[in-house]
Amino acid sequence: MPRYQHARVLRAALAAVALTAAVVGETAVGRALADRGAEETGRSALARAAMVQARDVPEGRASRAEAARRGALSGRPVGGPPEAPAVPGARPVADRAHGPELPAAAILRRLPARLDRDGATILIGSGRAPVTVTLYEDYRCPDCRRFEQAQGETLARLVADGTVLIRRVIESSLDVRLPGIGAQRAANAARAALASGRFPLYNAALYANQPPERQDGYTVARLLKIASQVPGLRGAAFDRAVRSQRYASWVRASQRVYDRYDRRVHSGTPGMEVNGRVVDLEKRMDLARDPEALRAFLLAAARD
Structure with a gap:
């Protein structure tokens, strides 16, 4: 080529x-x-x-x-199970956006609550129950929170089975000795929850989310946020009642009921009466701390 x-x-x-x-x-x-x-x-x-x-x-x-x-x-997957804890043996932190899980929440949602005929105290349960437990409490009181955390579920179950009627007297005298009016705001919000038919669960949520005693922590914003944990509670009427202190006169009436008890007993909060008889929780600390002891005590009262 x-x-x-x-x-x-x-x-x-x-x-x-x-x-x-x-x-x-x-x-x-x-x-x-x-x-x-x-x-x-x-x-x-x-x-x-x-x-x-x-x-x-x-x-x-x-x-x-x-x-x-x-x-x-x-580019990572959205949703799915939480990642494993970084520290061996540690447990993932629960989602607290809606607050801590409340003991016996399903029972509390079903309990009937109403205003007593005196217009100042709150009744939870059936009027035919053989045992009436009157509780004197302040939402700002740490001892009341400890009592509710230890015994709230036991009391709720006894109310649900018809053994106990709870009569709650909500006082707010800690506001006199501490800064702010958080106890009064919380009591007003609790009364608004009663008007909305959601008192038992909101009452438990208030104690579960109790701020430090010396802080005026029960602000309107906090009370509304706690209410968001209770299905069906938030709404225009409830929110307005919380913001305006609509039930301030009821808060004062409930305080007067407590004051009469305190002048007679001088026990402070939490205070308890069973079928009209005072129970000294300082002498019977087991009734404030031990669910089985409280259950046995109230069942014995039902047999009397």
Whole structure:
């Protein structure tokens, strides 16, 4: 073959190789760009979904919606089980957006509550119960919180089975000795919960979320946030009653009932009477701390 023809053939072959390489490279680049575009589209869709979720969920769940949005933007799966604890043997921290889980919440939601005929005390349970337990408590009192945490579930079960009628006297005299009027605000909110038919569970939630005694921690905002734990409680009427101290006169009437008891007994809070007889919880500390002791005591009273 002449030299010039050989050169032409060689140049044609090289051109064909270059053209093939370019086509292959362009195809690979196009596929990579398409894959990346699909990935970005998927991430954008997840982000949009998370943003819609954050807009539609209640306020108390906003933190979880934000976590979902961040997960979508980072490409990590949204939702699913919590990650394993970083510290061996540690347990994941529970979601506290709606406050701590309340003992016997399902029972408390079903208990009937009403205002007593005196217009100042609250009755929980059946009027045909053989045992009436009168409790004198202050929402700001740490000892009352300890009593409710130890014995609240036992009392709720005894009310539910018809053994006990609870008569609650809510006082607020700690506001006289401590800064602020948190106890009065909490008592007013409890009375508003009674008007809304949600008192037993809200009463328990107030103690479960009790602020430090010396802080004026029962603010309107805190009381409304606690109410969000109680299904069906938040609404225009309840919120307005909490903000306006609508039941301030009832708070004073309930305080007068407590004052008469305190002048007679001088026991402070929590105080207890069973079928009209005073129970000294300082001498019978087991009745304030031991659920089985309290249950046996009240069942014995039912047999008397």
